[in-house]
Amino acid sequence: MNKFEERFPVTDRERSDLIQRFFPKGPDGPLSHIPKKEKRKLVVLRHLADTFEPGKRYTEKEVNEALKARFEDHATLRRNLIDYRFMDREPNGSHYWLRTTDAAERGEPERG
Incomplete structure (x- = not known):
């Protein structure tokens, strides 16, 4: 859980309902739209x-x-994954990776 997720706690039931709502063809299917509300956006991300x-x-x-x-708008999703600290990247954008919880809690980038 990163610092953004800590601000918006979500129950397992809420998470399941939101995944079902924003991924109507199933959890492995396409995203219907990017939610505007932070809590929902964090669940999707x-x-x-x-x-x-x-x-x-x-x-x-x-x-x-x-x-x-x-x-379709993969660039916005990629940017959101970085901005909300789910992923990190090299300064030149050449490589991306998931952030580890420990590094995110310390506010440090995790270099993969």
Whole structure:
């Protein structure tokens, strides 16, 4: 859980209902739209972040392809994953990875 998620606690039931609402074709299906409300957006971003493998480094192209399969505006999703600290990237954008909870809690980037 990152610092943003701590501000908006979510029960398992809420999470399940929101995943069902924003991924109407199933949890592995496409995202219907990016929620405007922070709590809902965080649930959606956590769900998408969980599809990436911890400890693995991804090229920008790999991240784009994975996100494009879920939503047309993959660039906004990628930017949100970075902004909300679910993922981190090299300064030049060449590689991306999931942030670890420990690094996020310390406010440090996790270098993969």
